[in-house]
Amino acid sequence: MAEKTYDVTELFGSDVFNEAVMKARLPKAIFKELMKVMHGNAELTLPIAEVVASTMKDWAVEKGATHYTHWFQPMTGITAEKHDSFISPVGDGTVIMEFSGKELIKGEPDASSFPSGGLRATFEARGYTAWDPTSYAFIKDNTLYIPTAFFSYSGEALDKKTPLLKSMDAVSKQALRILRLFGNTTAKSVVATVGAEQEYFLVDKKTYDKRKDLIFTGRTLFGAAPVKGQELEDHYFGVIKQRVSDYMKDLDKHLWALGVSSKTKHNEVAPAQHECAPIFESANLAADHNQLMMEMMKKVALEHNMVCLLHEKPFAGVNGSGKHDNWALSTDDGQNLLNPGDSPMENAQFLTFLVAIIKAVDEYADLLRLSVATAGNDHRLGANEAPPAIISVFLGEQLEDVVEQFVDNGEATSSLEGEEYISGVHSLPHFQKDATDRNRTSPFAFTGNKFEFRMVGSTQSIADPNTVLNTIVAEVLCDMADKLEAAEDLPMALHDMIKDTIAAHKRIIFNGNGYSDEWVVEAERRGLPNIKCMVDAVPALVKPEAVEIFEKHGVYTKAEMESRAEVMYETYSKTINIEALTMIDMAKKQIVPATIKYQTSLAESVNAIKAASSAVDTSVQEALMADISTNLKDMYAALAHLEEVAGKAEAMEEGAEQGHYYHDVVFTAMDELRKPADKLEMLVAKSAWPFPSYGDLIFEV
Ligand code: ADP
Ligand code: MG
Numbered sequence: 001m002a003e004k005t006y007d008v009t010e011l012f013g014s015d016v017f018n019e020a021v022m023k024a025r026l027p028k029a030i031f032k033e034l035m036k037v038m039h040g041n042a043e044l045t046l047p048i049a050e051v052v053a054s055t056m057k058d059w060a061v062e063k064g065a066t067h068y069t070h071w072f073q074p075m076t077g078i079t080a081e082k083h084d085s086f087i088s089p090v091g092d093g094t095v096i097m098e099f100s101g102k103e104l105i106k107g108e109p110d111a112s113s114f115p116s117g118g119l120r121a122t123f124e125a126r127g128y129t130a131w132d133p134t135s136y137a138f139i140k141d142n143t144l145y146i147p148t149a150f151f152s153y154s155g156e157a158l159d160k161k162t163p164l165l166k167s168m169d170a171v172s173k174q175a176l177r178i179l180r181l182f183g184n185t186t187a188k189s190v191v192a193t194v195g196a197e198q199e200y201f202l203v204d205k206k207t208y209d210k211r212k213d214l215i216f217t218g219r220t221l222f223g224a225a226p227v228k229g230q231e232l233e234d235h236y237f238g239v240i241k242q243r244v245s246d247y248m249k250d251l252d253k254h255l256w257a258l259g260v261s262s263k264t265k266h267n268e269v270a271p272a273q274h275e276c277a278p279i280f281e282s283a284n285l286a287a288d289h290n291q292l293m294m295e296m297m298k299k300v301a302l303e304h305n306m307v308c309l310l311h312e313k314p315f316a317g318v319n320g321s322g323k324h325d326n327w328a329l330s331t332d333d334g335q336n337l338l339n340p341g342d343s344p345m346e347n348a349q350f351l352t353f354l355v356a357i358i359k360a361v362d363e364y365a366d367l368l369r370l371s372v373a374t375a376g377n378d379h380r381l382g383a384n385e386a387p388p389a390i391i392s393v394f395l396g397e398q399l400e401d402v403v404e405q406f407v408d409n410g411e412a413t414s415s416l417e418g419e420e421y422i423s424g425v426h427s428l429p430h431f432q433k434d435a436t437d438r439n440r441t442s443p444f445a446f447t448g449n450k451f452e453f454r455m456v457g458s459t460q461s462i463a464d465p466n467t468v469l470n471t472i473v474a475e476v477l478c479d480m481a482d483k484l485e486a487a488e489d490l491p492m493a494l495h496d497m498i499k500d501t502i503a504a505h506k507r508i509i510f511n512g513n514g515y516s517d518e519w520v521v522e523a524e525r526r527g528l529p530n531i532k533c534m535v536d537a538v539p540a541l542v543k544p545e546a547v548e549i550f551e552k553h554g555v556y557t558k559a560e561m562e563s564r565a566e567v568m569y570e571t572y573s574k575t576i577n578i579e580a581l582t583m584i585d586m587a588k589k590q591i592v593p594a595t596i597k598y599q600t601s602l603a604e605s606v607n608a609i610k611a612a613s614s615a616v617d618t619s620v621q622e623a624l625m626a627d628i629s630t631n632l633k634d635m636y637a638a639l640a641h642l643e644e645v646a647g648k649a650e651a652m653e654e655g656a657e658q659g660h661y662y663h664d665v666v667f668t669a670m671d672e673l674r675k676p677a678d679k680l681e682m683l684v685a686k687s688a689w690p691f692p693s694y695g696d697l698i699f700e701v
Contacts, residue, residue: 006253013259015063017056017137017144025055038133039332040169040189049101049131056137057086057099060144067143068099070107070129072150073160074114075567077374077461079291080150082109083143104146105131111150111158115570117563119156127151127158132165135288138258147288156560160463161287163555167470168192168283170553174477175329175337175353181484181494182349187331192470193450195280196290196462197264199321200297201272201309202244204700207692208307212590216582217575218311218459219376222591222674224681225317226695240267243304243701244274251276251300258296260289270319272698280326280450283466290323290462306701312457313379315694320380321458322387325465328450329353329473339449348494351406355501356480357451358393360472361444362508364549365391366529366540368444368453371468373537373568375575377457382532385515387443387454390523390530392510394442400511407503441514467555475549534572535659541565569659573649576662576670580646583670587639590690591677595632598688599625628683635676642669 013020023031030051036042060068069081088098111127128151135147150159157163168191175190208214213221240248248265255262261279268275276297278289294310301308313320329337340350361368368391372381382389395403443455456465480497487493507526512519523530531537540546542565550556556564602625606618645665652658681689 008256011253012256012261015139015257016259017059018259019136021059022052022055025059027051034133040134044105044131044133046101046105049105051101053099053101053104056104056144057097060137060139061086061097063139065139065142065144068103069143069145070109070131070148071145072109072129072148073287073291073461073463074150074158075117075160075564076115076571077160077459079295080109080114081143081145082107099144107148109150111152114150114158115567116152116158117566117570119152119158119559119563126153128153132161132284134165134282135285136259140258156557156563160461160467161284163467163560164287164463164470165284166555167467167474167553170474170555171329171470171477174474174481177481177485178352178356178477179331179337179349181481181490182352184331187333187335189332190337191330191332192283192466193280193328193330193336194283194286194462194466195278195326195450196286196456197275197277197324197326198290198293198297199268199273199275199323199458201270201314201321201698202247202274202301202306202701203272203309203697205302205305205307207696207700210691211697212586212691213579213582214307214309214314217579218309219314219379219579220316220694220697221579221583221670222586222677222681222691223316223694223697224678226693226698240265240274241701243306247300247304247306248274248276250303251296254296254300255293258289258292260292260296262293268319268321270315270698272701273319273321277324280328283327283462283470287461287463287466294459310459312374312376312459315698316379318694318698320385322377322380322454323456323458323460323462325453325456325462325469326447326450327453327466327469336449338446338451348498351498352480352494353477354399354446355498355505356476357473358508359501359505360469360476361391361393362505363476364468364472364546365508366531366537367468367472367546368465369455369529369531370537370540371465372455372457372460373531373534374457374460375534375572376459377455378533380457381455382530387441388514388519388530389455389532390514390520390528391443391455391508392514392523392528393451393508394445394511395509396446397511399446400509403502403506403509406499407506442510443514471550471553471555474553478553533663535569535656535663538565538568538656538659541568566655569656570654572659573654573662576666577646577650580642580649580666580670583673584639584643584646586691587635587673587677591680592632592636592639594688594690595628595680595684598684599628599632601688602628624683628680631676631679631683635673635680638669638673638676642666642673645669 022034026034030048033042033048034052037044067083067085069083071079071081074080086097086099087095089095107129108126109129114127129148132147132149137144137146139145149162151157151162171192172190176187179187211220213219252262262276263279264277266275276293278293280286297308310321312322337353338350341347369389445452445454453465453469456462483497484490484493507528510519520530541561547558547561550561551558602621606621609616609618649658649661649666652661686693
């Protein structure tokens, strides 16, 4: 029987102060001015802000809002908010609901407890938030949310949105220079477009509540492998279970009301793992909406007595979660620059952008790697799972063939039968997304009309990777535009540039299996970096070449970059510290006592059996007891060691050295503790084990 339906078109964006609402409610002249501001063609003035604020407030109050908040994205990678109510006393004991232009434009949250990496001197704890008019305000939980940028008293960015917006401007400016060379005089801006596919796990709330590791760290720190894993691959795109399906439907409703265009949902590779993909939009909106998506995923799960795990690796030995960052460049009039196009001119333009991206990824691979470096993502990247820590570009057979011919012959024919030449006068085929499975192992794959950056971690903000991507592509486009603008024979210069760029950066192109050991060897031979962990990735952020390009394109100042590196080390250390302390706690208070209790019951059973009849063989019980004793002893030694090194780490000064110590010593000690504990889980009766098993967690929902 079909369920009761609702009108999606009516629901979509119903809690958003979007263009349609603005148009309907704002005076015509104000609406026009605001549109100019939103498109970057005018500065916001206070009189306009006053009208917008009061209209926004009226709309919000009608929808039940009592408060407003400046919503921002500090360097923690999640969002922050401080709520103020609209009430304003009028002197006779009553209040009216008020919201001024000033309150809309600027906020002053106390910034002292957000990470600043030393940027915000302690005597100036104030931070400022500034309205981002390019991202719509919305209502959630009876509060009007105003997307804002967050910065310090002296103007340094303290958030993830500001640099992203700046990088979008940078890539727009440089891409426009290239477009002008190709005769495009109409485009006013170029937009970095992003669609972020979000992976997640769902577990039962009651089961979750029994695991301190999940509660405190978002991942399991102990846990023997389940009898059934993902070997059968029966979960991928499998039938969605009713409980999960109900959740997904509910999630869609929440997201749609907030104007988040949730489009595709399906089961993922691992049991209990799923994915939700939105329709792409500008990188800034995609970043805001991805934050909302993650928040709603968690919130709606609780309403269904489940918990949504966004961690990159909730379960050892089970596929982890990522975020596929689909990225392309598009003109403001909707032309996707990564679409090969139909005319020879479009093809040459496409090839120019393509080779620029290839060069950017090769030259700044370490920055891209850095942009996805988190403690959680260390469990995926370079750990025998999708994708490897080595950055390479997948083009697909067709396009790689074109590119190779170009290098060899200076022109190319398409490998598709009946297709025409590409170079000079003929046209490129439309590149189809490569249907083979191989490209799923590529960290940076061309998929027909966009690149898919697959290294992004499932919990992280997509702002950082897109900030880096936009900036490095802006830098290469800038360099190309400098040369082409000065060229006497433009077609010739362009031809040589495409050819030379491919020849110089071919090493980054790899269509094979990115998970194989051979690739690791081959990549090393090609001189591609293989940065295995977060702490090794951080230095890329402060090297002179990086500082130079980020400063040149106005994305980060040197001080901002240094502060971000500090924050990264700090965050890493804190993450591992919490994990180590949680492990110690679980080992001491749960695993050791439970094991001893079980040992005692075994001993009592042996005694009871022997008392009943000395002829009965109790060697099995005794062997089991011996096995348990050995592992318990190992575990106890590993526990003492972990306590010692965790204590040392905590006493160290914050920074690179501490980060490395956490990685090299503490993290390794955690692994050593886990091994005997997981063996004990297999020896001790299930009823005696102090928390739910992997099987309980991933097969129960
Ligand atoms: P897949 O097979 O990986 O699901 P899709 O074509 O469904 O491929 O796209 C995946 C994601 O890529 C979606 O979020 C989609 O909106 C996004 N996407 C499509 N075109 C673009 C583009 N031009 N720029 C950025 N993202 C895009
Ligand atoms: Mg994908």
